[in-house]
Amino acid sequence: KNEVEQSPQNLTAQEGEFITINCSYSVGISALHWLQQHPGGGIVSLFMLSSGKKKHGRLIATINIQEKHSSLHITASHPRDSAVYICAVRVNNQGGKLIFGQGTELSVKP
Amino acid sequence: EAQVTQNPRYLITVTGKKLTVTCSQNMNHEYMSWYRQDPGLGLRQIYYSMNVEVTDKGDVPEGYKVSRKEKRNFPLILESPSPNQTSLYFCASSPSGPYGYTFGSGTRLTVV
Numbered sequence: 001k002n003e004v005e006q007s008p009q010n011l012t013a014q015e016g017e018f019i020t021i022n023c024s025y026s027v028g029i030s031a032l033h034w035l036q037q038h039p040g041g042g043i044v045s046l047f048m049l050s051s052g053k054k055k056h057g058r059l060i061a062t063i064n065i066q067e068k069h070s071s072l073h074i075t076a077s078h079p080r081d082s083a084v085y086i087c088a089v090r091v092n093n094q095g096g097k098l099i100f101g102q103g104t105e106l107s108v109k110p
Numbered sequence: 111e112a113q114v115t116q117n118p119r120y121l122i123t124v125t126g127k128k129l130t131v132t133c134s135q136n137m138n139h140e141y142m143s144w145y146r147q148d149p150g151l152g153l154r155q156i157y158y159s160m161n162v163e164v165t166d167k168g169d170v171p172e173g174y175k176v177s178r179k180e181k182r183n184f185p186l187i188l189e190s191p192s193p194n195q196t197s198l199y200f201c202a203s204s205p206s207g208p209y210g211y212t213f214g215s216g217t218r219l220t221v222v
Contacts, residue, residue, distance in 0.1 A: 031208055043200060045210035086153065095166055096141050096158040103152055 003027050006087050006101035013108050019074040021104045023087030026068065030093075034061050034072050035086040037103070043086075046072070077108045112137045116201050116214035123191055123221055131186045131217050133201030140206040142184035143168070144176065146197040147216075153200070159184055160206070191221040 034046040047061040063070040087101040143158035155168030159178040175187040201214040
């Protein structure tokens with residue numbers, strides 16, 4: 001079993017829909033990161049969370065440390081949101097060690 | 111412009127021929143790291159560095175070397191590349207503490 005599990009692995013949505021991507025982890029962490037990778041490969045850091053909730057535009061990220069679970073929400077989805085979304089955890093007491101989820105491939109249709 | 115620069119972007123090489131992929135950042139970040147990305151396996155960490163002269167293994171360090179002699183540079187060295195090191199490689203950096211990462215554009219390496 002992977003230490004970081006994302007669901008779903010693939011997601012197709014219609015433009016305007018509310019989207020949720022989930023990330024569960026089984027290790028102690030100091031932070032959780034959400035990353036976005038567009039076709040063509042570039043990776044962008046969306047959020048870094050150690051507790052609570054963060055919002056940037058139409059994107060919202062939450063984390064529940066007790067339940068070892070994080071969600072990434074996209075409101076009013078748009079075709080330009082089509083990308084792979086990756087959850088990564090920074091492992092507690094292991095310096096800079098990062099473990100990644102497998103990614104969620106999102107396609108938003110017009 | 112604040113950025114992480116990787117070179118080369120694309121590289122085809124032969125088995126056993128030593129190569130170096132360079133990574134440089136202009137943000138005075140303490141933390142730098144290398145990852146490889148493979149279909150079906152996702153991103154995996156190769157090595158990371160918390161600061162100059164401080165490096166540590168990630169999940170898949172076998173066959174790779176790194177060094178951090180200067181804060182801005184963190185080269186990835188493949189002393190004897192093999193076909194199973196064909197992959198897409200990313201370098202990233204961040205300040206120490208709870209901050210996000212800045213990624214390089216990636217290096218697509220093919221070892222034949």
